[in-house]
Amino acid sequence: MNFKVLALAVVGITFLFQTYVEWLRMKSSDREIPENVRDVYDEEAYGRWLQYFKEKTKLSFFRHMVSYAVLFVIIGFDVYAGIVKGLGLKGDYAAAFGVLAADMLIGLLYEIPFGYVNSMVIEQKYGFNRMTKKTFVIDQIKEVVIGLALTGGLCSLFILIHKALGSLLLPVFSGVMLLFVLVIAVLTPVIGKIYNKFQLLPKGGLKERLTGLLEANGCTVRAIKVMDGSRRSSKANAYFAGMGRSKTIVLYDTLLEQMTEDEIVAVFAHEMGHNKHRDTMKLYGMSSFSIIVFVLLAWALVSLPEIYMDFGFQGVNYGFAFYLLSVVCLSFLSPFMGLFSNYFSRRFEYGADRFAAENGYGAALASALKTLARNSFDCLSPHPFLVALTSSHPTVSQRITEIEKIPS
Numbered sequence: 196m197n198f199k200v201l202a203l204a205v206v207g208i209t210f211l212f213q214t215y216v217e218w219l220r221m222k223s224s225d226r227e228i229p230e231n232v233r234d235v236y237d238e239e240a241y242g243r244w245l246q247y248f249k250e251k252t253k254l255s256f257f258r259h260m261v262s263y264a265v266l267f268v269i270i271g272f273d274v275y276a277g278i279v280k281g282l283g284l285k286g287d288y289a290a291a292f293g294v295l296a297a298d299m300l301i302g303l304l305y306e307i308p309f310g311y312v313n314s315m316v317i318e319q320k321y322g323f324n325r326m327t328k329k330t331f332v333i334d335q336i337k338e339v340v341i342g343l344a345l346t347g348g349l350c351s352l353f354i355l356i357h358k359a360l361g362s363l364l365l366p367v368f369s370g371v372m373l374l375f376v377l378v379i380a381v382l383t384p385v386i387g388k389i390y391n392k393f394q395l396l397p398k399g400g401l402k403e404r405l406t407g408l409l410e411a412n413g414c415t416v417r418a419i420k421v422m423d424g425s426r427r428s429s430k431a432n433a434y435f436a437g438m439g440r441s442k443t444i445v446l447y448d449t450l451l452e453q454m455t456e457d458e459i460v461a462v463f464a465h466e467m468g469h470n471k472h473r474d475t476m477k478l479y480g481m482s483s484f485s486i487i488v489f490v491l492l493a494w495a496l497v498s499l500p501e502i503y504m505d506f507g508f509q510g511v512n513y514g515f516a517f518y519l520l521s522v523v524c525l526s527f528l529s530p531f532m533g534l535f536s537n538y539f540s541r542r543f544e545y546g547a548d549r550f551a552a553e554n555g556y557g558a559a560l561a562s563a564l565k566t567l568a569r570n571s572f573d574c575l576s577p578h579p580f581l582v583a584l585t586s587s588h589p590t591v592s593q594r595i596t597e598i599e600k601i602p603s
């Protein structure tokens with residue numbers, strides 16, 4: 196069996212499937228808007244939204260095409276083996292880093308132009324972008340540095356453990372990864388500081404209502420913070436982050452600007468619901484399953500040196516193993532994993548909505564969801580298969596339907 200042919204076949208199937216998904220995305224605007232969200236856009240706003248949606252989905256389709264074209268060239272023409280050979284990289288670590296760095300640089304070559312058109316052209320045109328060119332550039336640099344440090348670090352650790360412990364890699368590296376993801380979850384509030392500034396919600400009427408709500412429900416969070424989301428976009432949001440003592444509820448400054456006090460409290464109550472239901476912990480439990488699959492596949496890939504000959508290498512290249520793992524194996528598996536994890540994520544969202552509604556904020560939350568959808572130009576009629584596959588949140592219409600069932 197030739198592994199290159201196998202890899203190209205798997206990538207080909209994934210490509211066809213993802214093309215279908217992109218097509219469904221573009222066609223979502225042809226679908227009828229559900230009754231209970233027809234008042235989100237008036238006629239004029241709807242016209243603008245439609246134009247925006249078409250530009251965004253077209254860009255996403257081009258990006259998809261380019262990324263797969265690059266992928267086929269890299270795999271088909273043994274590009275990474277050529278780079279490692281051309282640079283004369285010897286030894287497991289240098290050869291692996293060569294592939295990882297080359298892959299990141301090639302990715303940047305097309306991700307930066309697409310990212311630029313998305314934020315600085317389309318989002319700008321519709322008044323959502325608040326990023327200066329400087330913030331855009333600095334964000335890209337931060338991403339490269341963090342990305343290289345993370346993948347390089349994990350890959351070195353993987354090589355080290357594999358060389359020292361052989362097949363014991365499986366339990367040991369799984370343990371390392373589980374710990375790593377746990378640390379990331381606990382540190383989310385700290386990691387956020389790399390990109391944004393956070394301030395404690397100032398004292399006043401709103402803060403009193405929010406802390407009152409926390410106390411009434413026996414919830415403890417370390418802090419309620421306001422994030423300068425307005426530095427990048429006018430789109431509003433809120434999230435619950437951290438675990439244990441680092442638990443924090445973050446409100447975007449744009450949320451505070453665009454919503455009535457009742458709506459803000461309702462959104463806060465929703466985030467509190469996630470806290471009360473320990474959703475971060477549950478998501479972590481679920482991600483451990485995918486981590487074990489990931490380590491199992493990585494181990495299988497480095498246990499078969501003959502694979503690498505078919506791609507032009509002399510023997511195992513750990514960096515290329517990670518590459519095959521992400522672009523071939525995980526890309527192929529991600530729709531299945533997405534169906535599963537997004538299903539649970541949407542259940543958690545309904546649960547958090549229910550919590551807010553039971554606290555008497557059902558109507559305010561429904562109106563907040565409409566405001567959020569209107570201000571971020573959401574698609575109100577995504578194809579159900581697209582929702583099942585890619586959406587961590589139910590549609591606004593589905594959420595409002597469920598909220599209205601709860602007596603307040």
Ligand SMILES: [Zn+2]
Nearest residue numbers: 465469544547
């Ligand atoms: Zn939520």
